[in-house]
Amino acid sequence: xxxxxxKDRVILALEKELGVQTGQTxxxxxxxxxxxxxxxxxxxxxxxxxxxKRELPPGIGDTAELLGVQDQHMDERDVRRFQLKIAELNSxxxxxxxxxxLLADERNExxxxxxEMEVQLKPLVEKNKRMNKKNEDLLxxxxxxxxxxxxxxxxNVEMKEKLSAQASLxxxxxxxxxxxxxxxxxxxxxxxxxxxxxxxxxxxSLKHVVETFFGFDEESVDSETLSETSCNTDRTDxxxxxxxxxxxxxxxxxxxxxxxxxxxxxxxxxxxxxALLQEQVGGTLDAEREARTxxxxxxxxxxxxxxxxxxEKLLVEKGQDSKWVEEKQLLIRTNQDLLEKIYRLEMEESxxxxxxxxxxxxxxxxxxxxxxxxxxxxxxxxxxxxxTSFPESSPGALQLFCRQEGVxxxxxxxxxxxxxxxxxxxxxxNEEQVAIIQAGTVLALCEKWLKQIEGxxxxxxxxxxxxxxxxxxxxxxxxxxxEELDYRKQALDQAHLRTRELEDKLEAQRRHLKELEEKFxxxxxxFSLAFILWP
Numbered sequence: 001x002x003x004x005x006x007k008d009r010v011i012l013a014l015e016k017e018l019g020v021q022t023g024q025t026x027x028x029x030x031x032x033x034x035x036x037x038x039x040x041x042x043x044x045x046x047x048x049x050x051x052x053k054r055e056l057p058p059g060i061g062d063t064a065e066l067l068g069v070q071d072q073h074m075d076e077r078d079v080r081r082f083q084l085k086i087a088e089l090n091s092x093x094x095x096x097x098x099x100x101x102l103l104a105d106e107r108n109e110x111x112x113x114x115x116e117m118e119v120q121l122k123p124l125v126e127k128n129k130r131m132n133k134k135n136e137d138l139l140x141x142x143x144x145x146x147x148x149x150x151x152x153x154x155x156n157v158e159m160k161e162k163l164s165a166q167a168s169l170x171x172x173x174x175x176x177x178x179x180x181x182x183x184x185x186x187x188x189x190x191x192x193x194x195x196x197x198x199x200x201x202x203x204x205s206l207k208h209v210v211e212t213f214f215g216f217d218e219e220s221v222d223s224e225t226l227s228e229t230s231c232n233t234d235r236t237d238x239x240x241x242x243x244x245x246x247x248x249x250x251x252x253x254x255x256x257x258x259x260x261x262x263x264x265x266x267x268x269x270x271x272x273x274x275a276l277l278q279e280q281v282g283g284t285l286d287a288e289r290e291a292r293t294x295x296x297x298x299x300x301x302x303x304x305x306x307x308x309x310x311x312e313k314l315l316v317e318k319g320q321d322s323k324w325v326e327e328k329q330l331l332i333r334t335n336q337d338l339l340e341k342i343y344r345l346e347m348e349e350s351x352x353x354x355x356x357x358x359x360x361x362x363x364x365x366x367x368x369x370x371x372x373x374x375x376x377x378x379x380x381x382x383x384x385x386x387x388t389s390f391p392e393s394s395p396g397a398l399q400l401f402c403r404q405e406g407v408x409x410x411x412x413x414x415x416x417x418x419x420x421x422x423x424x425x426x427x428x429x430n431e432e433q434v435a436i437i438q439a440g441t442v443l444a445l446c447e448k449w450l451k452q453i454e455g456x457x458x459x460x461x462x463x464x465x466x467x468x469x470x471x472x473x474x475x476x477x478x479x480x481x482x483e484e485l486d487y488r489k490q491a492l493d494q495a496h497l498r499t500r501e502l503e504d505k506l507e508a509q510r511r512h513l514k515e516l517e518e519k520f521x522x523x524x525x526x527f528s529l530a531f532i533l534w535p
Contacts, residue, residue: 008489011110012482018103019370025096026378032089035082042075128503135339135510142332142517149524311530331513338506342499349495356488359481366478373471415443 419440 008114011107011114014103014107014110018100018107021096021100021103023374025093025100026374028089028093028096030378032086032093035086035089039079039082042078128499131503131506132339132342135335135506138510138513139332139335142513145517145520152524152528307530307533327516331509331516335506335509335513338502338509342502342506345495345499345502349492349499352488352492352495356485356492359485359488363478363481363485366474366481370471370474370478373467373474376467419443 419436
């Protein structure tokens with residue numbers, strides 16, 4: 001962007017220099033045209049005054065001849081001077097035209113490079129739009145994932161309720177499914193009572209206890225004590241609580257311990273009664289089957305305990321679930337704020353672009369107006385001719401013009417009187433009288449024509465001053481608009497930089513959000529797998 005701004009400034013400088021050079025070229029062309037007109041006027045005057053001089057009488061002919069020779073020398077000098085000046089002006093015009101072409105080529109090259117830079121910036125703008133669209137898609141996908149999580153948690157709760165209901169139904173229906181014989185009914189009833197007690201113990205200890213169908217032995221006591229200690233450790237390993245919660249926990253723990261002891265005594269008594277009944281009936285045939293089931297249940301218990309330990313370690317490493325959920329929500333909010341900021345900046349950018357376009361259009365209109373004024377000035381008559389204004393008290397415009405040209409011996413008023421006297425002289429021929437009268441008339445008309453030129457020159461100078469004032473006004477307005485255009489361009493560049501910074505920040509937030517989504521997906525899969533594998 002800095003390079004583009006530098007190139008724009010170079011283009012503006014070259015355009016200004018090109019305008020100055022064109023103005024100088026036009027002024028030189030005007031001077032050349034004025035000199036050509038003066039040269040033509042001198043030649044016409046020489047051609048016009050050449051014929052009457054040969055018809056004058058000898059006395060007056062010498063003076064006229066001297067005047068003609070002096071005028072001829074002066075005209076030749078003026079012609080040579082004008083020719084030299086015209087040659088110089090032609091060389092200057094050629095140089096300026098060469099310079100103008102070089103500047104035009106540089107301007108075209110810079111315009112071409114600026115268009116190439118705009119083409120290079122176009123993919124970045126499109127990439128910004130694609131990133132915004134992708135961000136919106138990610139937000140929608142996050143919302144869908146949250147809805148899926150809610151649905152899965154609800155289904156999980158429903159499945160747990162169904163499983164608990166099925167377990168209770170199984171327990172209640174299993175009490176009714178007894179065998180026909182009395183001994184087998186008593187054995188089955190005692191077995192179901194043992195299972196009921198075992199379920200109560202499991203509910204209290206929150207751990208899986210090995211279910212056995214044998215008498216009370218050391219291995220069963222060890223399993224029960226292990227379940228009790230694991231339950232206690234699970235309770236103590238939780239997060240620290242307040243003093244009131246500690247009191248409630250201690251009371252509930254004491255009640256649970258008392259109940260647990262009572263149930264273990266009942267459980268042991270039932271196991272002894274069950275063993276006695278098996279000895280009486282001779283139920284040693286089922287010992288191998290029960291041993292196999294016991295070993296299988298112990299293996300399942302060990303496997304579940306290992307899974308529980310792994311899950312606890314993983315939760316400790318990953319941290320609390322609520323923490324990263326809060327971080328995710330915070331990132332979503334910041335992402336939305338960034339999107340709003342980007343939208344506001346894009347609106348400001350579009351507004352600045354519209355204002356800059358309006359300023360450019362106004363600048364082009366002013367440039368067109370300046371060119372119009374310059375063209376009108378070029379087509380108007382030459383204002384730089386040094387035509388002297390003659391006061392009313394002067395002896396005459398023609399007399400002053402002769403004095404300015406170096407002819408001081410001629411008095412126009414006396415010459416007019418002499419011409420009138422000679423015109424009234426009867427000794428002269430008719431042709432001579434006519435020539436003298438015509439010369440007097442020409443002199444009078446020349447003086448009248450010079451007065452008209454003076455008036456025209458005053459009006460044109462006034463018009464030229466008005467046009468110069470208008471041109472200065474347009475130039476100042478153009479400079480003000482160019483400054484405003486530069487300011488708008490700087491504001492637009494700052495908006496582009498701010499947009500780029502926000503895009504970088506948004507990209508970083510998006511990467512962070514992607515990492516959190518990966519973590520969330522991993523934890524979701526992990527807990528889903530744990531829920532599926534949980535016995």
